[in-house]
Amino acid sequence: MVLLDVGLPGLSGFDVLQRLREDHPRVPVVMLTGLNxxxxxxxxxxxxxxxxxxxxxxLGHLNRVVLAAIGKTFGPPKSPG
Known part of the structure; x- marks a missing residue:
């Protein structure tokens, strides 16, 4: 799970996202930005x-998005025991 800002110092979040998709296509990425x-x-x-x-x-919204992305990618969490 990656939380990635669109605007990074000296680097584009778009470039990082593209590289992540190429190298780690199953890893879910949520983009963050202050821009509308x-x-x-x-x-x-x-x-x-x-x-x-x-x-x-x-933070509640972010939590729901992260849990949904992880669940969609890796399946529901397993019960302990």
Missing amino acids: DEAKARRTLQMGAVDYIRKPFD
């Missing part, structure tokens, strides 16, 4: 991100 840019949101989803969340975000 629908075109960039669509682009990240087309590139394989599982979601796009604008900052500031609600």
